[in-house]
Amino acid sequence: MNDFLPDALRNGESRTVEFKAELPKESAKWIKSIVAFANGAGGSLVVGVNNKREVTGIPKSVDLFELKDSIADTIGQMCTPQIIPDISAETVDGKQLLLIQVYPGAATPYYIKSEGKERGTYIRLGATTRKADWATLDELTNRGRNCFYDELPYSNIPVTDDDVASLCRVLSGQAKFEITKKDLYNLHVIRKEDGKDTATNAYAILLGKHDFTSRIQCARFRGTDRVFFLDKKEYEGPLCEQVDLAYKFVLNYLSMAVEINGLVHDEKYELPVAAIRELIINAAIHRNYQMSSSIQVAVYDDRVEISSPGSLYGTLTLEEAVNGRSAIRNRTLARVFEKIGMVEGWGSGLKRIIAMSREYGIEPPEFQEIGDLLRVNFYRPTYKDNKTTQETTQETTQETTLKLNDSQKLIVSYIQKNPAATRAEMARNIAGITEDGIKYNLKILQKNNVIKHVGSTKKGQWIVTGAAE
Structure with a gap:
């Protein structure tokens, strides 16, 4: 038995494995998975196994040599660019199977000729075969040309001195050494076309000025x-x-x-x-x-x-x-x-x-x-250890104290100055924390004895105990 089959039967269908009890008479129904495998990481179509991973086998009356030739011929006629599969007969529990192995293709996108490139390009998403959307089709096209999307020209913004200076300043701050415009050229962030500086997608993305949602x-x-x-x-x-x-x-x-x-x-x-x-x-x-x-x-x-x-x-x-x-x-x-x-x-x-x-x-x-x-x-x-808090509660012989996060520090500081504050008041006056966030952090602070509330809900006061760092 092929070494691949035991794992496939145990783990089931995936990005690189699909089962068919038998090949549908309408070839496009299984050819699309062949195309999808070629557009991705490759894969195997196993004929003679149902989607419950049960080995049903191919009837012994079927001539496997003729079936293999027919499959290879169908793939050759229906797919473009050319896909050359590796088709082998296997036996599991005395039952015949066909294993159609497809290798990752370099000339993407692969598609079904009769459907055309836009409608006939398929990909694998998990254990399913789907039509490629326009973004995926564009990425497959770039990959087939050995192009990278972030290196392609981006025409929606010009390359300005202010933006270049801003980007260099940000990158230099991260690098702890100076990044210059020359570095941006060498890294292909900026390109020269007809003597002019041209932005790339990477330039726009790094600046945060790309049209798509780069956030x-x-x-x-x-x-x-x-x-x-x-x-x-x-x-x-x-x-x-x-x-x-x-x-x-x-x-x-x-x-x-x-x-x-x-x-x-x-x-x-x-x-x-x-x-x-x-x-x-x-x-x-x-x-x-x-x-x-x-x-x-x-x-x-x-x-x-x-x-x-x-x-x-x-x-x-x-x-x-x-x-x-x-x-x-x-x-x-x-x-x-x-x-x-x-x-x-x-x-x-x-x-x-x-x-x-x-x-x-x-x-x-x-x-x-x-x-x-x-x-x-x-x-x-x-x-x-504790499903409702954010504290470290490991039981060790070491002494531990709660380390406040930034939100908790802001709340404690506000309470020290405004001991009668309500949750709603804190949410209005402490930037960046919602009322639910206030409630959540108050619960943690109280549970760890950092603060406590005395008196009634409306007229009571907060007291900071200081049991934190």
Whole structure:
């Protein structure tokens, strides 16, 4: 038996596996999956297995040699550019199967001739085959030409001295050394065409002036689903600044404890912050900027979730990505972020994040392809100990005290000056925190004896006990 089949039968259909009990008489119904495999990471169509993973087999009355020839001929006649599959007969539990293996294509987009390029181009999204939308078709076309979207000209804005100076200032601030206009040329952020400076998509994205939604949306939700907002922010502007602001947003809602070991005070977040930052940077570099949706960073009681528009690029699979292989969707952005020191090297990001998590003593993040987006779930270890708070509550022999986040510091400061303040009053006067956010943080502060409320709800007062750092 082919080594691939046991795993396929155990794991079921996926981006690279599809089962058919038999080939439909209408060839287009299965040819579209052949096209989709060629446009992506390759894949295998297994004939003789139903969608419940039951091996039904191909009737022994069928001449497999004739069937193989017929399949190869149909693929050759119906698909363009040419797709050459590897078709083999296999036996499982005494039953005949056909395995049609398709390799990743370099001449994308592949499509069904009779339907034309715009209507006949298909891709795999998870375990389903879908028609490519215009953004995906455009990306496939660029890939087939060995072009990168972020390096293509962007005609909607001119290259001005003010914008160049602003971008160089932002990049220099990150790099800790001077980035000049010459560097922007060398990195292909700006191009010369007919003696004139021409903007690229990367130039517009880095400046935060791209037409498409190149922004990062952040939210803190109560509980473990997207029902009740406690806080939300949307960051625009230069891409590097968006990354920094999103990173700070997450840190503001992570628990942090001060561990006292003798004379040494160690401060430690519940999740490795370097890994959080790298995940946000990866999303900014590798997202599909031709899609109109935004990067979304969500903090829940049990996890930090980062969703990036666009599935894995090109022929890359999830297994390959977590093992260190990389496929660069935005080559210029990757070069810029490497130049300014925000990433260490291409292809090592996810593998390094997994290593950082293990060194930290926690489970590595969960990586998922969900439709046309890539999602990372970083589970919070404190949730196992207390499902409703953001504090670190590990039972150790070390003494711990609550480390206040920025929102909690603002609330405590306001209460010290206005002990009779209500939640509504705090929400009106403390910038950036909703009334739900006030309520949520007050609960944490009270539970940890940082503050307490005495008297009635309407006429009572807040008292700060000082049991925090």
